[in-house]
Amino acid sequence: MTTAPAAVSTALQLNDVRKVYTMGDGSQVVALDHATLTLGSDEMVALVGPSGSGKTTLCSIAGGILSATEGTIVVGGEDISNHNAKELTKFRQDRVGFVFQSVNLVPFLNARENLLVVDELGKRTGAPARARADQLLEELGLADRAKNLPSQLSGGQRQRVAIGRALMNDPALVLFDEPTSALDTKLGEQVMELIQGEMKSRGIAAIVVTHDERITHYCDRSVHIVDGRLEA
Amino acid sequence: MFLAFKEMARAKVRFALLIAAIALLVFLILFQQSLQNGLITGFIGAIREQNAPVLVYSVDGQRVLQGSVITPDMEADILAAPGTGETGPIGQGTFTGLPSGNADGETFDTTLIGYELGPDGDGIGAPTTVVEGRLPTADDEGVVSDADVALGYDIDDTVTLLPGGKEITIVGVAENAQLNVSPTLFVSYDTYLSAVKSVNPDAGTPLPNVLGVIPADGFTPDEAVASINEQSLELDALTKQDAATETPGVAQVQQSFNIIFLLYGLVVPCVTGLFFLIVTFQKANSLTLLRAIGAPAGRLVSSLLIQVVVIIGVGLLIGTLLYYPVSQQALGGIALQFETAAVIFWSVLLLSLGVLSSLVAARRVLKIDPIEATTGQGVGS
């Protein structure tokens, strides 16, 4: 298994990032205001805030899904502040993993194929990717579910497939968007234990976006965000 | 109603594409309907519109005027049949004609149909649909079909036959009276004979192609036909309608078009049904929500049906509007008409089929359980 590039010590560096939307009537909405955040290369951070606080915006910018209006963003040593859409696409293929709130597995692909999607869309390495997928499934306890479609998996199993997909391209950073919001307390704890275990054992940095204070203790620290502003 | 229209306004491209597909299909169906009718009328309109209830061909003619020849022996046989009342000879020939009304001096294949005029031009074989002018009452006068007027065959124009230069003056116009999709002139029998001679001096006097027969008193046309055919195996008597529909080629045209209409007609309800089924699946969540907040199921279904009727209705309208100008054209000698009956028929048929096809989607709508609004399942899963 490959490790993250040793020379990079921070997984994420946001400096003075601002995101401003201009509405149809000319008014402006500031979704993110002067956000500065640094993540160590294997640090797990909980990003906590109420709905509309801007946590999704921050996550999106960190993940290269959204461009910032101002500020610098460096992920795994790569400065993506001024990347155009094409460069961001490539960046997302190679350096970032996502676990979405509504899981969002491809419904007509089985578990193994859902993991292989990333390789399909990007580098197309073929056999090495398949080997990695099989290994990840094994490590996530899904080896016997490899050929099942999402509709045939439980909620927790689907969550694990999504995590496996996020790990496929050996990312510098994994973004978890509300991973426990649809789960009951027990299942939520199980999922967070899994996430914590996987991230730590591989030494991968993670941001866990959540409004659920019950799970923040699984992370190294919490960062609160309200109305687009980060509080220490 | 409100929902139905709001949804269509929000998804303009999709609904526009559906309307476009239906409009094009409707246009093609109606256009081909006109084509079929125009083709058949152009082929045998003259036979249908002449006044003899029974026509007797020679069997060798294979129900084609120009191939048939009635010898004196055959004529005797026909006269001897109990079902035969009055008879009149009909001769047909195709000539190269130069109509004086044509500005470019073009020549056209021109069909002459010669019949014994009788006292007022209304002899056996005369056209029955004269709408302008009059029937011929002397030699070298002719009645032309309405489709030919545009080519230069109008009242008071003369048609010069080539070679030979024989001239015929047009005195009347009859509706739907073409033969073989070419300009057709009804003339006196003697005019026809002299035309044949003028073009080919080597020719002998031609025998009549067919005999027009008025059934004897007490005989229906079908009975007259049977009694004449009994006389001899050389005779092929037919009622006027049968003569028209059994002309070689007509049945083929009808069969071909029937297959075409069937296929096009199937495509419309399939496309409509598919569209509304998919759309229903896509808005599953909002439908479930509406049911949860108290919208009656019947309201949702009627909203769907309103959309179907509006879409097909607009498609029919646009298709018919596209069809109208095309239906006024002459297509290579075939005069097209705006077939109102066809428009009504297809409108009713396609609307019914469209509504039927959307019942599949309606069924899905009725199956929605409002409780699913809370669990987040919805129709689509």
Add this chain to the structure above:
Amino acid sequence: MKLALKELRRRPGRFATATVILTLIAILLMFLGGLLDGLIASSTGAIRAQNADAIVYSDTAQASFVRSRIDPELRAQVEAVEGVTEVGGIGNVQLGARVPGNGPRDLASVALFGYELAPDGVPDAPPYGQAWADDSIKADGVEEGMIIEVGPARTPIAIIGFVADTNFNGQSSLWASPDTWRDTLSANRPDAQLGPDVFQALIVRGDGANLPDAIDAATGGATDSYSVDGAVAAIPGVTEQQGTFNQIIGVTVAIALVVIGLFFALLTVERTSLYGVLKALGAKSSTIFAGLVAQAVVVTAIAAFVAGTLVILLDLLLPPGSIPLLITPSRIILSVVLLLVAAVLGCSFSLRRVLRIDPASAIGTTS
């Protein structure tokens, strides 16, 4: 693209109805095309088969055999034209033929040709009273060696063999010596009989850039000459049929385009969130769109294949003579190509939507 094809394989149901509709449209295209080809072939076979550099009618004939006469003087003028190497007379008469074994009112339609220069695929003119027959006449029960009686005068013609694709005006052609033809003509159509050595038209072979024009110029306009293609086009109805049918075919292809566009536009709407996820994972818009086009092409190809099979089956099952259908590989291939082009173009309606899907939509459905 692999993803898109996987979806097709795993979820065939959702594409099934669209495939059915496209199959119907494909059948229509092939049927219309086959109808056109059949109509044209059976009207023009005899002319197309001619091995000629010019076909010469008389000037007022309007390219119609029946109204054309070439007498020996006119023929001599044509023979004298520079570049002309061979001249042969040709004429025909259309009659009903009585076939042994058929009912007394059940005649075969034939066009009897008298010829001097043999068309392609037809041997030299047989002895008096004999003729080669187009194999379409077999549908009327005619066999080699049979003697059929032609016309009201029951002129006997012995069929000594068969040739292919030489029909004229939708009737089966018979190919005989000029004398056989001329005698049959005068016996059965006395009003159209022609003197000895008079033909209806001439088949001319020669060199020279534009032989038809050269001949007409040399005869001072007494003749109306055509190349073989020109003579085919001059047969009444041919150009009109082609024009009309091609227009109908064109509109039908447009319908296919709209239907595909519609179906895939709907599909794209439904997959917006999936595409959002894929884009978040790093899929390029071009990859997603290429997958869409791949699906459209596969669906269309399947529809075309099924349609082709059904149409060929229909052609085999149709009783000969009922509908003038001619199914050729080139027509089927043309229909398939048109449909595939329509498929690719139809997808373009979805392009804008695919481009506009925002990967950010994948994150955070609530916040």
